[in-house]
Amino acid sequence: MNEWVTDAPTFAVVGKVNMGKSSVLSTLLEIDDDMLIRVSSTPGETTRCYALPLTFDDKEMIRFVDTPGFSRALEVMRVIQDLHGEGTPDRATIRRFVDEQMEKGEFEDEARLLEPVVEGAGVLYVVDPSKPMRDAFVAEMEILRWTGTPRMALLNDKAENSDRTEDWKVRLGSYFNLVRTFNAHHARFEERRSLLKSLLEIDEKNKNLIEQTIRLIGREWHQRREESAEFIMDFLAKALKHRETEKIDEKEEELEHRKERAKERLRKRYYSSIATFEEQTYRKLLKLYRHKLLKIEVVDEKFHGLDLSSEETWQKWGLSRSQLAIAGGLAGGAAGAAIDIGTAGLTHGFGTVIGALTGAGGAFFNGDSLPELKITDQGVTFHGDRRKALIMGPPESDNFAWVLLDRVLHHYQEIVTRSHGRRDVGTIDCEGEGWVRKFGRERRTLIQKWVIGQLKGAERSFDADVFRELVSVLVEVEKS
Amino acid sequence: MAAGKKVSWSLENLVDFEVAVRQSPRVDSEVGRRIRDEIRAENLTDLSMRRWGFKEWLRSKKTGAGGKVVSVTRLLAVILLAITFLMGIGVIRGIVTKVDGNSSLNIWVLLAGTIGVQWLLFFGGVITFLLARYWVGGVGWLKHLLSSVVRNLAGKISPDTWRSLIQGKGKQPSALAWRLTRLLQLVGVGFNVGLIAGLFGLLWFTNVHFYWESSLSQFGGESLGKLTRFLAAAWGGGGLSDSQISGLKDIAGGSGGENWDAFFRFIFAALFVWGLLPRLLLWGLAVLKERKALAALEFQDVEHRKLWREISRVERTVTMEGMKDGVVLLDVGGVGIATDAIRPFLLQRLRVNPEKSFAVGILDESEEREAWQAMKEAPCGVVFLVEGWDLSPKQIMALVARIRKEAGAGTVLRILVMGDGIAPPDADDFKTWQEFVDGMRDPKLECVAFEG
Numbered sequence: 054m055n056e057w058v059t060d061a062p063t064f065a066v067v068g069k070v071n072m073g074k075s076s077v078l079s080t081l082l083e084i085d086d087d088m089l090i091r092v093s094s095t096p097g098e099t100t101r102c103y104a105l106p107l108t109f110d111d112k113e114m115i116r117f118v119d120t121p122g123f124s125r126a127l128e129v130m131r132v133i134q135d136l137h138g139e140g141t142p143d144r145a146t147i148r149r150f151v152d153e154q155m156e157k158g159e160f161e162d163e164a165r166l167l168e169p170v171v172e173g174a175g176v177l178y179v180v181d182p183s184k185p186m187r188d189a190f191v192a193e194m195e196i197l198r199w200t201g202t203p204r205m206a207l208l209n210d211k212a213e214n215s216d217r218t219e220d221w222k223v224r225l226g227s228y229f230n231l232v233r234t235f236n237a238h239h240a241r242f243e244e245r246r247s248l249l250k251s252l253l254e255i256d257e258k259n260k261n262l263i264e265q266t267i268r269l270i271g272r273e274w275h276q277r278r279e280e281s282a283e284f285i286m287d288f289l290a291k292a293l294k295h296r297e298t299e300k301i302d303e304k305e306e307e308l309e310h311r312k313e314r315a316k317e318r319l320r321k322r323y324y325s326s327i328a329t330f331e332e333q334t335y336r337k338l339l340k341l342y343r344h345k346l347l348k349i350e351v352v353d354e355k356f357h358g359l360d361l362s363s364e365e366t367w368q369k370w371g372l373s374r375s376q377l378a379i380a381g382g383l384a385g386g387a388a389g390a391a392i393d394i395g396t397a398g399l400t401h402g403f404g405t406v407i408g409a410l411t412g413a414g415g416a417f418f419n420g421d422s423l424p425e426l427k428i429t430d431q432g433v434t435f436h437g438d439r440r441k442a443l444i445m446g447p448p449e450s451d452n453f454a455w456v457l458l459d460r461v462l463h464h465y466q467e468i469v470t471r472s473h474g475r476r477d478v479g480t481i482d483c484e485g486e487g488w489v490r491k492f493g494r495e496r497r498t499l500i501q502k503w504v505i506g507q508l509k510g511a512e513r514s515f516d517a518d519v520f521r522e523l524v525s526v527l528v529e530v531e532k533s
Numbered sequence: 534m535a536a537g538k539k540v541s542w543s544l545e546n547l548v549d550f551e552v553a554v555r556q557s558p559r560v561d562s563e564v565g566r567r568i569r570d571e572i573r574a575e576n577l578t579d580l581s582m583r584r585w586g587f588k589e590w591l592r593s594k595k596t597g598a599g600g601k602v603v604s605v606t607r608l609l610a611v612i613l614l615a616i617t618f619l620m621g622i623g624v625i626r627g628i629v630t631k632v633d634g635n636s637s638l639n640i641w642v643l644l645a646g647t648i649g650v651q652w653l654l655f656f657g658g659v660i661t662f663l664l665a666r667y668w669v670g671g672v673g674w675l676k677h678l679l680s681s682v683v684r685n686l687a688g689k690i691s692p693d694t695w696r697s698l699i700q701g702k703g704k705q706p707s708a709l710a711w712r713l714t715r716l717l718q719l720v721g722v723g724f725n726v727g728l729i730a731g732l733f734g735l736l737w738f739t740n741v742h743f744y745w746e747s748s749l750s751q752f753g754g755e756s757l758g759k760l761t762r763f764l765a766a767a768w769g770g771g772g773l774s775d776s777q778i779s780g781l782k783d784i785a786g787g788s789g790g791e792n793w794d795a796f797f798r799f800i801f802a803a804l805f806v807w808g809l810l811p812r813l814l815l816w817g818l819a820v821l822k823e824r825k826a827l828a829a830l831e832f833q834d835v836e837h838r839k840l841w842r843e844i845s846r847v848e849r850t851v852t853m854e855g856m857k858d859g860v861v862l863l864d865v866g867g868v869g870i871a872t873d874a875i876r877p878f879l880l881q882r883l884r885v886n887p888e889k890s891f892a893v894g895i896l897d898e899s900e901e902r903e904a905w906q907a908m909k910e911a912p913c914g915v916v917f918l919v920e921g922w923d924l925s926p927k928q929i930m931a932l933v934a935r936i937r938k939e940a941g942a943g944t945v946l947r948i949l950v951m952g953d954g955i956a957p958p959d960a961d962d963f964k965t966w967q968e969f970v971d972g973m974r975d976p977k978l979e980c981v982a983f984e985g
Contacts, residue, residue, distance in 0.1 A: 089855040091886070095877050100858040100884040108850045110569060119856075121884075161884075265573060273847040275579065283838065517833040 057169035061113040062259035065169040068179035070122035071096040073209040076237040077179055078119055080474035081245055083343045092476045102165050114266040120166035126192040129163045142199045147171050175256050176204035183215040194228040203255035205231040230255050237474035242274055277341050282523040285461050288334040290514030293454055293507040296446040297323040306441055323445040338468050347471055347479045370487045371455035380501035382409040447508050454504040459487040466530045496522055540585045542827045544708050545599035553594040554836050555694050560843045564593050568844055583832050586844055601687040606712055614723040621727015640745040647728050648807045676713045711823035718819055721812035729804050743796055754778045767806045857912035859888035864918045874955050885913045905939040914945030921950050921962030946978045957983050
């Protein structure tokens with residue numbers, strides 16, 4: 054009975070120790086959990102074969118087998134040749150080698166790694182092209198060729214465009230049906246999918262299952278992207294509508310230093326709430342994209358210190374003043390135009406003009422206003438206790454939304470481009486460039502209209518058109 | 534129905550769906566699995582999958598609300614058609630006056646009361662609609678009224694569900710709103726058919742006189758000529774000639790004659806072209822728009838998206854277990870070497886991975902429990918970390934016996950003998966350890982020397 058090969062297409066990932074086999078699998082299967090796949094720079098980290106099935110809806114679609122790796126390939130080659138005698142060794146000889154060595158234990162690792170191959174698993178041979186070609190590698194390729202199974206070579210280009218890559222490609226080309234490059238530390242979704250597509254070329258008999266797997270992976274990604282867009286919309290709507298209220302007594306109202314203290318408390322609470330909303334969003338995104346090692350560092354001070362009147366902020370995040378004014382003008386103009394149409398032109402286009410001017414002017418002049426503290430004149434009722442209150446939020450500036458969106462998009466990119474094969478603990482920081490300035494006018498106007506609606510406390514935070522646009526934005530962010 | 538086929542949605546389906554999605558969005562596991570299996574086998578676009586999948590889901594969720602809404606709109610259509618038909622007849626009957634004992638119709642009043650009022654209402658409605666769309670969210674007041682009548686008659690549909698049905702979704706128009714528009718246009722159709730029938734009946738059954746004479750100069754013959762020519766231009770006619778208009782002027786004029794024949798032809802054509810036809814066209818347009826809206830349903834509301842996620846959820850399940858090479862590292866006697874320092878040796882020589890480590894002798898009770906549990910679960914057993922010079926036979930024997938008791942007789946035990954620090958042990962020390970271990974005669978216990 055086969056231990057490794059099942060009804061699902063099975064591929065053994067083999068190669069010399071420390072070539073990054075486990076790392077390739079981690080990236081391909083999106084697993085950054087050492088309990089499931091151990092990745093480290095210590096040679097020999099993988100001590101035995103183990104199955105890594107890709108299962109959808111309880112159905113195993115495809116299976117990879119991680120293997121310990123060749124450590125004595127030249128000696129193994131000679132032993133197999135001796136076992137076979139004259140001529141070229143075949144799979145039967147290798148099976149004999151495996152059976153014998155499983156008992157003897159002299160070449161235990163090689164016997165283990167060849168076990169799934171002699172059972173019929175396809176071969177993914179991983180090499181690091183930054184390493185020089187040695188005889189041991191040739192021996193490995195020769196042994197794999199003798200197995201007669203469909204095989205593909207993967208250049209796990211850790212050093213990126215190593216000088217030896219071309220030489221490796223030429224050499225591998227004579228031993229393998231297919232040679233592909235795959236950087237386990239940088240491969241994005243498209244590269245992962247493309248690698249799976251390559252499997253079709255070496256395993257035609259399982260074409261249907263592999264194609265179905267590729268489709269499912271595509272749909273899963275699409276679903277994640279849509280969910281991400283929903284999370285981002287939710288976060289923006291929440292942040293834009295958020296208000297913090299603190300009742301103040303007469304002393305606090307009249308004594309300036311006490312009022313200042315109350316204001317400071319409230320300000321801190323407001324920014325802390327926004328930071329919490331943002332953090333919750335990132336946690337959801339990290340879970341969605343199956344990241345355990347990527348950490349978030351969102352502290353409310355970052356928001357607190359976000360000064361929209363500083364040139365640095367304007368240069369980095371959100372829309373520029375002119376873009377903000379144009380977006381505001383177009384959104385205001387559209388609202389005014391509805392009045393012109395409503396009056397069958399009796400207003401002679403004044404609605405459009407006034408709407409556009411108000412929108413543009415408001416966006417331009419309020420562009421650098423942070424959420425403002427207000428003291429209500431009439432007071433606010435707190436369970437029958439009618440006192441004056443300090444209120445903070447929603448923000449005066451439309452750009453606040455754009456700054457938040459910029460940050461989320463920046464972090465989204467960090468999340469989707471982070472490879473699961475990496476084992477360093479990454480942190481999502483605030484360094485980087487903004488995205489929203491690259492948006493086209495139509496997109497800016499559409500989002501600006503939605504932002505204005507949310508700032509005014511719109512009942513529904515979901516808008517299908519804005520959602521679709523946001524999904525397109527995420528596609529662009531993923532590709533760039 | 535297979536997922537690949539184009540799926541058509543009716544208004545009844547849509548109402549049922551919106552009600553079900555808000556009332557009981559649960560997905561039966563069997564239904565969900567069937568839908569998933571179908572859509573996974575086909576290479577479909579997201580939209581066609583969604584339209585098909587939701588329709589399949591709806592089959593398991595009959596609410597009956599859609600049927601009621603459609604029945605109510607049909608019933609209302611019949612009632613409104615009947616009422617407005619009678620209203621049309623009534624209007625014609627109402628503008629007939631008795632002059633000199635004869636039934637007479639003032640042509641100006643006839644045109645104003647039939648075609649004029651309708652177009653005035655139409656323009657007023659358009660302006661109100663445009664303004665109201667901005668202020669009350671997409672529904673003109675008449676439609677608003679009709680909407681609440683339909684909702685109340687159709688039964689228990691929550692305001693949220695109804696709002697979602699009646700409001701367009703972004704650029705997507707609402708099919709139900711177009712159904713109501715269709716109803717409103719039917720009101721116009723009924724009224725105009727009533728007008729035509731009323732006029733026909735009047736001419737057929739009574740001897741009616743026509744005249745236009747007025748004391749106001751604006752309503753003179755010239756104006757009437759212009760008006761008839763304007764109205765007749767719609768069907769390529771020339772309207773009434775000056776002589777025909779002159780012949781119609783006199784209030785006391787008798788019936789019959791070619792002037793009257795010309796006016797009959799004109800007024801029926803005008804009522805048809807300016808009254809009935811626009812309503813029929815608008816009604817047809819509303820039917821078309823409703824169909825288009827149903828054909829373009831995208832199901833992108835938050836509730837739809839949530840449900841679709843539940844139905845079509847594509848998510849990998851983690852069924853992998855990882856490598857079964859874990860051991861528990863037990864520091865005997867406080868060797869104090871960091872696990873990371875000997876990890877490569879354990880991995881490369883012993884082919885085991887130190888998953889957890891504990892120190893003997895300093896365990897508190899809870900830590901001790903954790904240690905026994907870890908030893909029981911470790912697939913490759915326990916590695917004792919000892920120093921070559923520090924062999925205390927009784928301690929090791931007691932420890933082995935305890936582990937055998939707590940973790941089971943099958944647990945593999947290895948004694949890793951270290952030298953001074955991270956170094957191999959002295960050969961004599963290691964020999965002593967080997968002899969001691971051999972003496973224990975435990976097939977699952979072995980002694981290994983650290984190799985730096």
